[in-house]
Amino acid sequence: MNRRSLLLGTGAAAASLLAAPAIQAQESWPRGKQIRVIVPWPPGAANDTLGRLLAQRLTEKLGATAIAENRTGGAGLIGTNAVLTAPNDGYTLLASAFNTAVMPLVLKGATFDPQKDLEVMARTAKAPLVMVSSGTRPQKTLPDIIAAAKAKPREWNIAISSLGSAGHLATIEFLRRTGLDLDMVTYRGTQPALTDLMGGSVQLLIDPCFALLPARGDGKINAVGIATAQRSALASDVPTMAEGGLPGYEFQSWYGVWAPKGTPREICERVNALMQETMREPAMVERLTRQVLEPVTESIEETKQFIAAEINRAGELLRSVNYQPE
Missing domain, CATH: 3.40.190.10 (Periplasmic binding protein-like II)
Structure with missing residues (x-):
């Protein structure tokens, strides 16, 4: 074997090794364990509708056993905290809204950083x-x-x-x-x-x-x-x-899906792809339009940029009126 072939072979092997964790994560999730989609608001709200839709699609498309679970209270903080402290294995997700991004700006008890302490998975709809x-x-x-x-x-x-x-x-x-x-x-x-x-x-x-x-x-x-x-x-x-x-x-107002910090990127990407696919379906567009909601299809990076802009805008507004968290 000449040197060029050896280098090519070594590179291929290295690429294979680097790809192995991603493949393993994709193959092992979801498997066996129930996925909880935490909705930090009461039944009937848009968050609840979209959270149940996510659970349904995880079950239908990925073969998971997924349920939506309402964890209300504290202006959304109780349910959010349940996700912040959950294992980052992809089996606890948060279906919430605009509130999640600005919560630390308006609530004294919200001590987390939405851009650092949660993994963005997708933005699903807006109104x-x-x-x-x-x-x-x-x-x-x-x-x-x-x-x-x-x-x-x-x-x-x-x-x-x-x-x-x-x-x-x-x-x-x-x-x-x-x-x-x-x-x-x-x-x-x-x-x-x-x-x-x-x-x-x-x-x-x-x-x-x-x-x-x-x-x-x-x-x-x-x-x-x-x-x-x-x-x-x-x-x-x-x-x-x-x-x-x-x-x-x-x-x-807008709605999205988050996961605990450190949830594997492959899992986040898989949920993002699933929700983009769902929000492009003509029947889903028609259904959401009847509910006065507009579907959103964005990559994770696009959603991160959008959320950062929303947080900046909210912060500037609250500072302009000297708002103090309650």
Whole structure:
């Protein structure tokens, strides 16, 4: 054997050895052990829907035994902590949302770093935010609401579905941009906030479209504006917040999958590929659109860059109003 052949053979052997761990990880996961998909929010929320979808696809496509498990409380912190402290073997995953990325900025008890202490697997879907007002108030447009709230601020307050939610950040920006000094009333979820909005005990709420728009049919709430650059195909009759006088006011909630720090890259990539495949299926696109959600297909690196930008934006906003974690 000449020297060139020897070197080629040695290189091939080395490449084979380097590839062995990846192949082994792919072959050994998932096998035998149940996969838990932790959802840190109550049943019925978008996180729950997407978490159950992930468990279903892990079972159908990878031959796993996967279940979604709701671990609620602490504005999502209890479920998140359960994943942070779990083994990094791919058998405990987190199906959560925007809150996971900004939690340490708004909650005193959140001491983790979402970019260092969790492994990103995928971003799965997004939903634009919409402002709604109580049907008990005569004002229906954003300019009229702002004028009325400035005239009598103590007669207006604004609900927050959860600390650290996209709606929470959007509310802070709304108050900053308009100069309004309204009481913010924090709830444990969208549904109780929406119930009080319908009853008139709170007057405004900003949250994802999928959670709010289905409730406007009976006139108990009014869709004021959607936080997108142009009118959304998800709700084409709702004006943008820019049309109401707040140019550049754009917010979305988004949903993703994480794993404990140190989970093998091969496992993360496999989940990412599975969710990208799922979110490209025409039937899935149609299903999510009916639920006022938009599928997302991104690589792990694209999701990491997106999350980093979201954290930077949230940090700048919170610093601008001297927000202190609660």
